[in-house]
Amino acid sequence: MIGLDSQARIWLCTQPTDMRKSFQGLSALVRNQLKQDPLSGHYFVFINRRKTQMKMLYFTGTGYCLWAKQLQQGQFPVPKSNASHHALTLADLQLLIDGIEVQKYRQFKRFKRV
Template sequence: MLNPHGNVRVWLCTTATDMRKSYNGLSAMVKRDLGANPLSGEMFVFVNRKKTQMKILYFDGDGYAVWCKRLEQGTFVTPDATSIKKPMSYGELQCLLYGIDWQNAKRFKRFSLSDSKVA
């Protein structure tokens, strides 16, 4: 089950990934290609060239976990690549997993503590 802690950071690798890679291969890609620490507890999302398969690598405190999904029809809607890694929120990751194009979705204004004036 994909159940990260609180405000986990999520990074999407925008280059196509060989889905035969597992723990060692994906963690090496995180170090080499993304320039990040795979032991950081952040989630790293990889998608294949056809955009029909996804793997998520994360370190949950005592070991690596790899979560995989293969679509039987359709493709994952990923953003245009301007750099090799793109930051995402966990909500955006869930939209990606459920086939929702979050980039074209309209976000409505919500209350936040930074909006209120506290005396």
């Protein structure tokens, strides 16, 4: 797994995305469709219609980074949502990348430093 900033939010775009888009196209989607600032340092995850390709766009202090994964078999288990974007935790992102779909789980409260 790539090293992610634990303070940054992770946003999953629930609408299918054209995977031919690169830095400028995906940052325009973040700005126009998700109504977020692509320079915020948050992570934005996009998945194609067939759910076989994923791209993650984020901005570091010096420029955009683009991470991509293409599955040779199977699909990414994208959660169903009526909204244009869905917030993910780092654990949710790891499960999504690994192709693990959790049908039902219960997460107990944990101490969180504020």
